[in-house]
Amino acid sequence: DSTGVIDLVIHPTNPNVLLAATWEKDRKAWNFKEGGNGSAVYKSTDGGETWSKSVNGLPQGNFVGRIGLNISQSNPDVIYAIVDNQFEMKEERENDSDALTQTSFVEMSVKDFMKLDNKKLESFLRRNRFPEKYTASSVKADVDNGKYKPAALGEFLGDANAALFNTSIKGLEVYRSDNGGDSWKITHDYEIPGVYNTYGYYFGEIRVDPNDENTIYALGVPFIKSTDGGKSWEIKANNDPVHADQQALWINPNDSEHILLGNDGGLYESHDGGENFIHHNSEAVGQFYTVSVDMEKPYNIYGGLQDNGTFVGPSTSSPNRNRPWERLFGGDGMHVYANPQNSDIVYVGFQYGNYFRLDRDKGTTTGITPRHDVGEPRYRYNWNTPVNLSHHNPDVVYFGSQKLSRSLDRGETWTAISPDLTNDHPNGDVPYSTITTIAESPLDFNQIWVGTDDGNIQITRDGGASWTNVTGSIPKDLWVSEVHAS
Structure with a gap:
């Protein structure tokens, strides 16, 4: 069963009255089903011995995700x-714009594609950062020659990170009950x-x-x-966004203006109901995904942190004496390597394979993520996509999708x-x-190992010309988190 209880509230003066929120979800490595018919609210008036569904006025269906509850202590x-x-x-498409979008090509015929205005098509390609080799003329020639269909232009833009934020779902909704959970009404008349995003x-x-x-x-x-x-909502923290x-x-029951807020950045405190916050940043609560060092003396x-970007600091720093650490990049900090x-x-990056090369001396940032060709299968990038530098030549960079890519020019x-x-x-x-x-062998440039999230360990001994699956008797389909070449 993929349904369980995610939240519970108790009546402050009658502990026999309980309300529980259930959540139907199914999380696998390849898919996350965020909701289902099992997501609902239940009420008990006998201390949990029996329960009845309490969803009158709440949304119901396989699109209902996680539900949170809270009961007023004063009423x-x-x-x-x-x-x-x-x-x-x-x-909803904007009526005042006929610009091409990712969805414009989904069902477009070759005949209609060839009729597109070249300026409009060129604008779409540049606006969406297609590689320079793709121009209005070149993609029309490719489509006309049957190299790929118009839909491939939209498919080329598929991006797991963008999908987190670009959504057409309703998202957050707030409901209120004035009769102890027997019925509910949405509190706001606007989205x-x-x-929540997705x-x-x-x-x-x-x-x-x-x-x-x-x-x-x-x-x-x-x-x-x-x-x-x-009825109306406002983003708080006016002095410095949390x-x-x-x-x-x-919320302090004796002083409603005094609140403590915990988030992915740590602990915050407000004495004016959330208008202004103090960041208590003295606790070591950061989570490092990766750590590396340079060759300076x-x-x-260097470290990539969960939801806190990428930082660098001297190995000689002393805790609580100074703050010499410098933020290099944002997002969820992933693998980081200095030449x-x-x-x-x-080299720094954030989730789903978005990587960049920084030149800290010149102050430049260059995107380096490999991209597949239009019409070919899209590269699949893990949340924590691996990047590595060669032991033998620091200008050589390795990058993992479902394939291993190599760059000889940084x-x-x-x-x-x-x-x-x-x-x-x-x-x-x-x-x-x-x-x-x-993992590239420190002794042999041609020997490279890789591991995958579905259980494979592969090796090449000829620089990628041929590969051998050496998983052997290791249990199938397990996540290979690290391989180290001796």
Whole structure:
């Protein structure tokens, strides 16, 4: 069964009255089903011995995701439910613009494609950062010659990271019950965008001021507040925006202006109801995905942090004495490497294969992510896509998708030096069957190992000309997190 209880509230004066939120989900390495018919609210009046469904007025169906609950301490008849509504709305096209979009090509015939205005097509290609080799004239010639169909232009733009934010689902909705959960009404008559995006499952928390049933806080990417029972909402933290992705909130029952907020950036405190915050950044709560060092003397330490970017700092730094660490890049910091011969050249990236080469001396940033050709299978990039520098030549960079790509010029150009090294399992809404680790032999430039998230360990001993699967008796389909060549 993929349904379980995700939240529970208890009546403050009658502990026999309980409300529970259930959530139907199914998370696999290749797909995340965020909702289902099992997502609902249940009520018990006998301390949990028996339960009845309490969904009158709440959305119901296979699009209902995670639900969070909170009960007013000052008026327990008032209960709020925050719902991740995954219902997908049809995208409305702007009437005042006839610009081409990614969806314009989905069902476009070759005949209609060839009639497109070249200036309009060229604008689409440049606006969406197609490689320079793709021009209006060249793609029309390719389509006319049958190299690929018009739909391939839209498919080329598929991007797992962009899909997190570019969405047409309803997202966050807030419902209120004034009769102890027997019936519900939505509190707002407009959409609240940018709070949940596609990953409302990550949040699901709503809090009611213990002294005012109409003052409520909803936690999502931003921190939002309503003082009119959810009719209108405002992003708070006016002095210095708090970190994204809110996870926990405590409201002082003796002073409603005093709140503590926990998020992916740590602990924040406010004494004016969220208008201004103090960041208590003294606790070591950061999570490093990766760590590396350069060859300076003394050496510097580089690290990619979960939702906190990429940082570098000296190995001689002393805790709590100074803050010499420097932020190099944003997003979820992933693999990071400094060129061992020139530490001003640093390779950094964030989720789903978005990598860049920094020249810290010149202050330049160059995107280096390999891209497939139009009409070919899209490269699949893991959340923590592996990148590695050669032990033998620091200008040589390796990059993993389902194939291993190699650059001989610091990421300016790429060549795939392998076929698909994964088991090529079907993908859902999560990139799967991807390379997760790369290890070049420090003794032999031609010997390279890779591991995949679907259980393969592959090796080449001739620089990628041929590959051997050496997984052997290792249990199938397990995530290979690290391979190290001796």
